[in-house]
Amino acid sequence: MTTLPTLQDADLALDDRVATLTMRRDDVRNALTGTHLIDDIVCTVEWANADPAVSVLVLTGAGSAFSAGGNVKDMANRGGDFAGDVAEVEERYRRGIQRIPLALHKAEIPFIAAVNGPAIGAGFDLACMCDLRIGSPRTVFGETFLNLGIIPGDGGAWFLQRLVGYQRAAELTLTGRLVKADEALALGLLLEVAPEAELLERTHALARRIAGQPPKALRLTKRLLKIAQRENLPDFLDRCACFQGMCHNSEEHLVAVNAFLARQHGGGKSS
CATH class of the missing domain: 3.90.226.10 (2-enoyl-CoA Hydratase; Chain A, domain 1)
Structure with a gap:
């Protein structure tokens, strides 16, 4: 707790x-x-x-x-x-x-x-x-x-x-x-x-x-929103690439993607 x-x-x-x-x-x-x-x-x-x-x-x-x-x-x-x-x-x-x-x-x-x-x-x-x-x-x-x-x-x-x-x-x-x-x-x-x-x-x-969003990606996204206020675009894109690599290798990403595919296969909404 x-x-x-x-x-x-x-x-x-x-x-x-x-x-x-x-x-x-x-x-x-x-x-x-x-x-x-x-x-x-x-x-x-x-x-x-x-x-x-x-x-x-x-x-x-x-x-x-x-x-x-x-x-x-x-x-x-x-x-x-x-x-x-x-x-x-x-x-x-x-x-x-x-x-x-x-x-x-x-x-x-x-x-x-x-x-x-x-x-x-x-x-x-x-x-x-x-x-x-x-x-x-x-x-x-x-x-x-x-x-x-x-x-x-x-x-x-x-x-x-x-x-x-x-x-x-x-x-x-x-x-x-x-x-x-x-x-x-x-x-x-x-x-x-x-x-x-x-x-x-x-x-x-x-x-x-x-x-309800994947918690680790949510925190990274919040950090990016703040970082975007102070970094120039090339440096910001480098940081985005790094954070995205972290997300693609996370378990919560696979869970979210599989849930999306299951909804799509079942005829549900795509988002």
């Missing part, structure tokens, strides 16, 4: 290769700073990478928000993660919230965000770090850092423009305006908008569909 890591401000469950991480600090609208959520998220990614029993991870928030991002009261008081001089704040960012984008960028399994409510500032960026996002009518996004006189210190400017292009990312970041669910769907920030009561059901249905 898989042993789940011990978390402090989030719950983790595993069911049929789909893990669900639920942030549970509704008292601060699941703020990432001033809580243990950074540690919980990073720990969960490391666990999922190391455990072959996990194929997909769903990330969501309990309560009124997906995540409010940084704790604004701590900012106002220049306390908590925001206390000290320039060098001290820099170090806290590097040792704190910046661990999340680094961890999710190295995640070997697909991450799906079930955005149950507002995702603001670093909370919006956290959703953008996931591979897929499903929202509800309560979903609201906002790249609101400039409204508070700060920059997206968690790497949000890197992720957002890869989702919506430079011009739209610049507009959202420089204005700090809020984006409701319907516009987020049109912009490609959300894959789907589900009724609030069906959000987790729809998200888990997608997660189960993905988790």
